[in-house]
Amino acid sequence: MKLTGIHHIAIICSNYKVSKEFYTDILGLSIIREVYREERDSYKLDLALNDHYVIELFSFPSPPSRTSRPEACGLRHLAFSVQDINKASTYLVEKGIVVEKIRVDEFTGKKFTFFEDPDGLPLELYEV
Structure with missing residues (x-):
């Protein structure tokens, strides 16, 4: 096996709205896509830094x-x-x-x- 790079980092947040604002408005990452997955009651936000996909921000009900x-x-x-x-x-x-x-x-x-x-x-x- 030969790794070629890091594809992304996944982060589960407790308050989606607050974390979305933090990563986009404060840190300046750009949104690639935002999806609401009804069956999981979960958002998935794909974020880029300098046009490079880096973070998946997830929300889940009551994460530990x-x-x-x-x-x-x-x-x-x-x-x-x-x-x-x-x-x-x-x-x-x-x-x-x-x-x-x-x-x-x-x-x-x-x-x-x-x-x-x-x-x-x-x-x-x-x-x-």
Whole structure:
């Protein structure tokens, strides 16, 4: 088997409207398609970043909670690259989002920081 890339990341949210607004209006991902699946009482929102399909955002009735700190066992976090981390961090703070202090990766010397989506999913900004 030879992997050729990552196709998408699936995220289940607790409040579809709030998460849709967060990922589209605040983070700026574009909508490819939005589908309501009546048999599951579930929305599926396909989102792109720079015209590249990256996230499937799902809603389901009463999804169970999950531990989601960056150091929890399992998927650690989702990281987005940015050109200017100070500008991106300031933008998020202006939108009312709590952003951790900017740190420097001890191995690469690159700046990074963490924030959370509406359900507490750890997200990272990494300056490239």
